[in-house]
Amino acid sequence: MPRISPIAENDASEKVAQTFGRIRELLGTDEVPPMFLAMGRVEAFLRDAFMNFKKFVGTDGAIDSQTKAALALAVSCHAKSEPWIEFYAERCRATGFSDQQVAEIIAVASTNYMYNTFFKFRDLSGSDLFEGMGVGLRAHTFANTSLDEKTVELINTAVSDLNACQPCTSGHVESARKLGIKDDQLLEAIQCAATVYALAQFTNAAG
Numbered sequence: 708m709p710r711i712s713p714i715a716e717n718d719a720s721e722k723v724a725q726t727f728g729r730i731r732e733l734l735g736t737d738e739v740p741p742m743f744l745a746m747g748r749v750e751a752f753l754r755d756a757f758m759n760f761k762k763f764v765g766t767d768g769a770i771d772s773q774t775k776a777a778l779a780l781a782v783s784c785h786a787k788s789e790p791w792i793e794f795y796a797e798r799c800r801a802t803g804f805s806d807q808q809v810a811e812i813i814a815v816a817s818t819n820y821m822y823n824t825f826f827k828f829r830d831l832s833g834s835d836l837f838e839g840m841g842v843g844l845r846a847h848t849f850a851n852t853s854l855d856e857k858t859v860e861l862i863n864t865a866v867s868d869l870n871a872c873q874p875c876t877s878g879h880v881e882s883a884r885k886l887g888i889k890d891d892q893l894l895e896a897i898q899c900a901a902t903v904y905a906l907a908q909f910t911n912a913a914g
Contacts, residue, residue: 711913713744723747726757733757733765742790742906745913752909759902769895773802774858778896779903780809781816781862785869786907795903811852815859816866818848823872830874857886864893865900 716727716739727739727747734740746753762768764775776798783791799809821844849859860883867875883893 709745709914711745711748713741714747715744719747720750723750723753726750726753729761730757733761740790740794742794742910746906746909756902756906756909759898760906763895763898763902769889769891770861770899773799773804774861774896775899776802777804777812777854777858778861778865778899780812781866782869782900782903783907784813784816785866786904786911788907788910790910791903791907805853808853811848811854812862814848815852815854815862818846819863819866819870819875822846823867823870823875826874827870827872830872857883857888860886860888861892861896865896868897869900869904 714723716724719727727743730739730743731737743753743756746756764779766772768775776795780792780795780799783795796809799812800806804812822842825842825844849863852859860879864876864879864883867879880893884890
């Protein structure tokens with residue numbers, strides 16, 4: 708039995724039912740995804756979730772909705788939230804990514820874990836002993852997918868931030884700027900990641 712049981716649309720309060728209707732309208736679906744139904748137990752959180760999802764995940768802004776879908780898939784994988792992984796994998800396909808590219812998005816995010824772990828250790832060790840040593844880890848994935856460079860770099864930035872790797876995050880911000888990614892686009896990528904991560908954490912806890 709889930710720790711937080713979903714609330715049926717028929718049993719929802721007026722305000723929750725209105726938000727459910729807006730979610731259906733935004734997604735173009737007949738039913739509200741079950742992850743949002745559990746959020747209906749806390750009306751304020753549901754409203755925050757919907758407004759942030761709409762602005763930073765579900766629609767074009769400083770970055771387009773297809774790129775946001777890729778970011779959302781990478782972040783939901785980081786959060787280990789199976790319902791959201793499935794949701795965003797399908798959303799990636801709906802926005803034009805192929806099955807191969809869905810796999811590549813996950814592979815790019817996963818490759819970050821190698822580098823984040825290495826550089827975070829070097830940063831946290833409190834010693835310059837490792838400063839002159841090479842990474843020694845293969846990461847050809849970053850440059851050998853069919854994804855465009857800007858999408859890869861935004862995924863790199865978001866995942867490095869989630870992994871709290873300061874050297875990687877600052878390095879990817881610098882690389883993103885060299886690719887012509889503007890600061891408002893970087894900010895929106897992190898706002899997207901923050902929203903996706905928060906929703907995934909609620910879903911994981913709801914059980």
